[in-house]
Amino acid sequence: PMLMANAGPAQISMRHGFRGQIFSVASACASANDAMAIAFRSVANGEAIAVVTGGSEACVSPLAIGGFCSMKAMSTRNDEPTKASRPFDKDRDGFVLGEGSGVLIFEEYEHARARDARIYCEVLGYGESADAYNLVAVDPDGRGVKLAFERALAQAGITRDQVDYINAHGTATPIGDPAESKAIEESFGEHAAKIAVSSTKSMHGHALGAAGGIEGVATVLAVANDLVPPTINYEHPDPECRLDYVPNVARKMTVDVAFSNSFGFGGHNSVLVFGKLR
Numbered sequence: 150p151m152l153m154a155n156a157g158p159a160q161i162s163m164r165h166g167f168r169g170q171i172f173s174v175a176s177a178c179a180s181a182n183d184a185m186a187i188a189f190r191s192v193a194n195g196e197a198i199a200v201v202t203g204g205s206e207a208c209v210s211p212l213a214i215g216g217f218c219s220m221k222a223m224s225t226r227n228d229e230p231t232k233a234s235r236p237f238d239k240d241r242d243g244f245v246l247g248e249g250s251g252v253l254i255f256e257e258y259e260h261a262r263a264r265d266a267r268i269y270c271e272v273l274g275y276g277e278s279a280d281a282y283n284l285v286a287v288d289p290d291g292r293g294v295k296l297a298f299e300r301a302l303a304q305a306g307i308t309r310d311q312v313d314y315i316n317a318h319g320t321a322t323p324i325g326d327p328a329e330s331k332a333i334e335e336s337f338g339e340h341a342a343k344i345a346v347s348s349t350k351s352m353h354g355h356a357l358g359a360a361g362g363i364e365g366v367a368t369v370l371a372v373a374n375d376l377v378p379p380t381i382n383y384e385h386p387d388p389e390c391r392l393d394y395v396p397n398v399a400r401k402m403t404v405d406v407a408f409s410n411s412f413g414f415g416g417h418n419s420v421l422v423f424g425k426l427r
Contacts, residue, residue, distance in 0.1 A: 157205045157250075169197055177413030178318075180204055181251065181361030182421055186275040188255040189421075198260050203362030205250035214246060220285065222322060234355075235382035236319035236348035237326050237390040244320040247354025251362030253369065269373040273406070273422040276301030280416030287325050287412070291332030297418040298336040298408075305422040307406060309337045312344055314377050314407040316368040319348025320355050327389040329410070334391065345402065347395040351381045361411035365421060368409040372423050375404050 150156060158171040174184040181204025188202035217223045224243040226233040234245040254266075261268055278300065280293035288294075302309060318329055334341045349367045356363055371377050376399055383396040406424040413419075 158201075161201055167201070169200075175358075176417040176419070177415050178355070178357050178360050179411040179413035179417035179419040180358040181363075181365065182275070182409065182411035182419035183277065183361075183417070185253065185255065185272075185361065185365060185421055186277060186419060189272050189275060192255050192257055199254055199256040201252060202255055203250065203252035203365060204356075204359040205252070205362065206357045206359035207248050208357050209246055209248050217244075217246065224321065232382050234321050234351045235384070236317070236321040236351050236380055237330065237387060237392075237394045238321070238383050239385040239387040241321040241323065241326065241387075243322055244350065244355040247350070247356040248359065249353065249356055249363060250359050251364070251366040253362070253365055268426065269369050270423045271426050273307065273424045274301055274304030275422060276304060276418075276420045278418045280418065282416055284416075285414050287328045288416070289324065289328050289331075291328050291335070293416060293418045294329065294332040294410075294412065295336045297420045298332070301408065301420040301422050305406075305424070307422070307424075310340045311406050312337065312340070312408060313402070313404045314368070314371055315344055315346045316364045316371070316378075316407065316409045317346050317348045318360075318410040318412045319346075319350055319380070321348070321350065325412075327387070329412070330390040330392055341392060344393065345377045345395050345400060345404075346392045347378055347380045349378050349380075351383070352378070361409065361419065361421075364411070365409050365423075368407050368421070368423055372404045372407050372425060376401055377404060 188200035191197040224233040276297040278296040282288040
């Protein structure tokens with residue numbers, strides 16, 4: 150039974166006696182972001198006071214590794230494993246599989262204040278879309294990603310010039326990183342050069358369904374602490390990836406608004422917007 154996709158939320162429910170709705174979301178590497186988007190809607194619409202949300206994945210197995218290797222999606226830099234995950238670097242050759250979990254509590258503001266909870270930031274909104282392109286390949290024109298950006302900005306009620314940081318999907322694949330960079334450039338225009346963009350997958354690997362949860366935590370902490378995590382192993386700039394990727398060292402800077410990107414096989418695009426309390 151513990152292999153069931155819904156076993157994780159079921160365990161949380163049983164341990165804490167939560168009797169609200171529980172379920173798992175299946176949208177590949179966008180699953181955690183989509184789950185958090187549903188949690189946001191539930192709280193914003195008054196259906197829930199608080200929601201435990203995020204993602205968890207235990208995917209390091211011969212079957213998973215074999216499947217991704219057959220797709221040529223994983224890095225083959227086996228002689229330098231700590232340098233194998235190198236998003237946006239010219240010498241990237243695929244992702245490194247990771248696993249783990251990242252969980253957040255989305256809670257109605259007054260309820261959180263009443264119990265004297267530490268409030269890290271505010272969830273401003275989200276944007277979701279589909280590529281309608283290919284089951285496993287990214288759309289090189291980034292049409293779906295740009296649509297998700299537009300919807301995220303609109304729902305958050307902000308302009309593109311207000312975004313300070315983007316936690317990129319950034320898997321370190323040869324095609325995916327330039328496509329994401331291009332979508333950011335085209336969506337944010339001249340402001341794109343001023344946005345700090347980093348991929349924490351360079352440090353924790355690609356945790357598939359848990360990626361958005363782990364990266365959501367990183368993004369929330371970036372907003373709360375005004376400290377942007379770096380893209381490590383960034384040594385050789387790629388002319389097709391022309392943004393500021395916060396190379397190798399965390400950066401202290403003001404982060405009022407941040408995006409967290411998650412894109413999944415099947416063409417799922419999910420973008421969360423976090424910001425300081427307004």
